[in-house]
Amino acid sequence: MAVNWLGLLSMGVFYLIVLGTGLWASRKSKREEKKCTGNRSEVTMVGGRDLNIWVSIFTMTATWVGGGYILGSAEVIYDPTRGLAWAIGPFAISLNLIVGGLFFIKPVRVKNYVTLMDLFQEKYGSTVTAILFIPSFFADIFWVASVLGALGGTVSVILDISSPLAVAVSAAVAVVYTLLGGLYSVAYTDVIQLSFMLLGLWFCVPFILSSPSSAYLSETAVTKLYQEPWIGKLELADIGRWIDDILLLVLGGVCYQAFYQRVLATATVAQAQITCYVAAGLCIILGIPSLIIGAVAASTDWNQTTFGVPTPYEQGKAGIILPIALQYLCPPIISLVGVGALAAAVMSSIDSALLSAASQFARNIYKSIIHKKASEETILVVVKVSIVLTGVIGAVLAMATSSVHLFWILSGDVMYSVMCAQVMCVFFLPQRVNQYGACTGLALGLLLRALVGEPLLGIPDLLPLPGDKIREDGLHLRSFPFRTAIMLITTGTILLVSQLAVYVSEKRLLSGNVHRPVHCELLGPIHKDVDENDGLNKEQPHSPGSNEEVGKC
Template sequence: MALNVPGLIAVIIFYALTLATGLWAAWKAKKTEKNQSQTEVAIVGGRNMNIFVGLFTTTATWVGGAYINGTAEIVYLPSRGLAWVHAPLGYAASFVIGGFFFVKPMRSKNYVTMMDPLQEKFGGTMGSILFIPPLLGDVFWFASILASLGATVRVILDVDGHLSIIISACTVILYTLLGGLYSVAYTDVIQLLFMIVSLWICVPFALVNSASENIAYTAVNELYQVPWTGTIEPRYIARWLDDLVYLGLGGIAWQTYFQRILAASTSKQATVSSCLSGLLCAVMAVPSVVIGAVAASTDWNQTTYGLPTPNERGESNMILPLVLQYLCPTYISVAGLGAIAAAVMSSADSSLLSASSMFAYNIYKKLLRKKASETEVLWVMRLSMVILGSVGMGLAFLSKSVYDLWFLSGELVFSLLFPQLCCALFISGTNVYGSAAGFVLGFILRLLGGENTLKIPPGLHYPGCTLVDGVYVQLFPFKTFTMLVSLITIVAVSYLARVLFKKGGLPLKWDVCNVFREEACHQLHHELENLQQNREHTSD
């Protein structure tokens, strides 16, 4: 296959347009910095994001390369099908739930990052420990979506995927470093619009290709092949629900989401943007669903791809670019590549900003150097972007294994961080003892559940644990179970610690985290003030 020169030129133009938009947004951010905190402008855009930009950038939280590629892949797989496509419904639910329940308490207190309420509630040390799962998640996410772009470029343009990874990473690092959230948000608008137009242009050409059967026919006719609509066997219902809850609730506890929400001008605008983004997120999955259905309805022997099929070659994860390459004209496949590149970059920049902003603001400023100036924090954030971006770029060369690591870290965010965030925002009386206990128990339970993609066997066989093709599969909703156990543990241990220390069951000198000693000191000080006031009143 020869180098696709027109495609290469089109991609270069798209990258130049994205970079130019990012640099313009950086200039806009510089103007805003004159009147506001540099740190807040970089992390939350000065809290003056208009609703149009807010809608697009919030949608881009989860509508990225993995979203459009993964949706097409699941529809295409004979063992899955449309019935197993959780992402559109799950992430749409996370936007709506986040909008109605999490926006107001976060926005009303003018938090800068998601870690602020956690550090406020559980202290700086515990907050820094809770920072680890989202940090790993953001770095692995950055790496995995760059890897998917590299593979796509290799299929369509016949260019070394490593080169596209390096160029994409450098572009994203540059404009995010210079403009912060302004650059992320305004490039998201360009990228999402490009994604919508490009994918819908590709759909009609894929549908009418002579190698593909009518997808309405193959959706119900089992004589042709396995229907792409898919089925859910009764024994898999609990696991199906587990995955749906994981995406619906696990999609909330990420800084990539809150950095957009906290940038809104008002709580009402943030709520509206979040809920509308849920609708747009679901709509954005439609082209990928159609492309996956077309791939499942295609006789690949009638294309230049030939046999065996992508599934038999183990290339089902590349089904979207394969459809663009072999079922669409060249100029159309180039447009599709632009859509994938746009999706990747819209996710990559936000994950990079997320990790670096939490490190600079919550770890460096609040723990390591509390007297650090605004300029110093900003430079630390920029330096961490370069370091984390370079690490992610290096990990991208590991390809599939990186995506597996991101998926596991995402489950850790759901199991460990989501209950902590709920307790910090909604449940009074919880403290660092409960937080630590819930974190440790949740972490142990999640690892004991096993992870087949990383070849971690289950140490705890939940009800319904079944051996399938020599591998144990947990049919019990253990991810949701782990999250609930972690949540209950935080509340129960917090209450137990309060009772033991307050009722004298344990001496206050054992309160190593100074939770109740400080309360006792404040109470004693308050009582002394009241006593002094009473004496003064009596003497008068």
């Protein structure tokens, strides 16, 4: 098949629109920087904290509805071993936004933090925060790899160009417009990208449903025709793994800086909450086309298409079943509309992950540890260099696997298994934890996750779990909710070691003091900081991100 020049042209036009929007937004960012009497770097990280409510809704929705979400949902429902019963993405992501709006917005918004790591820095100090930043950074890298892999697979199928080339070009475009204007560029391009997604995906649905090669969905939902029924089934023995996957997305999602970056860019707490609730509904709406396309692919006799046999699943191409279905079950011009929608989904998520990792590194690592007296210009340079490096690493990883769903879940796995306990403790139990508990919990969480292994990555399981089974195709399945178990064990360890450290200090068995953790109310007027050198909680009348006004930023 020759290169689809019309498709390349349409993709080029889309990228030019996105870059143009990013350039326009960068001018707004520059104007806000000139007005800012506080930290100019905060304009790049959280805008002027005055995003229009519709822009904030669009950017929050576009952040979660990325390539991994779109292609991953179709992959799961098409997979004959899983099906609709396991397509938890739309429901779980929507619930994640509702939970975030109810319980996590107010503490960070009223204190005018800039990053999620500000909470840890205020509680534990800079050194411990730097350690906790590591798993968050890797989660963002995996997220970038997931969405870039999604676009690479899509473009290679429909436009017949190499996947690595598509990944490289897409990463370069996202990096360029993120560099241009920071959060303003990300937010305003998200409006364009979400519009493409919403209209493009739903536009393709009627055409794919009318494909002559596919049987009626109502028939194949419960009857084995070309493969197992796409409705799927949930065995009693698999309930634990099913719940584990849901909690991974619901609770793991509130540990991402990308979520807080949008919350902190809104004008008020109420606007931030409304943003989450409306975005939750839009996530469901945007997930339905992927589920329909996956179900149609599972109901298709591929012998009747030009794709032929073996089927996409038998060829190991379940991860890109959505673009394959668009290519072989829709008219050519319609498939181009679909690839445009997918490109929009990918670009809307990659920029969020790039800015997330760069903001935390520049503010909480470089400025707090490496160069404490760094100027605002230097901080901005560090943000831009970090954006480029994160994009390059994510692009390299995206070229290494064909499963989009793998990196999507892996990113959430890191946040849920390792970071969720840390976030819950610092949000809801700050008076009961200290840096000793936090570091011990992190080390234990990483150790347990490594011992459990990961069959999808070829990492051996040195700690066998109850209920493990090997499928007929050799895939290692786990029914035990090990991620939730690790999260709970880590939470208990943080609390226990924190209290033990207090007890040992009171008995004068440690050199240096570890005062009993004071009540550090997140909404209180006075910050309780930890001195890294002696572990003492000290009252400080003011710190960056407090309730006092720091310029417009």
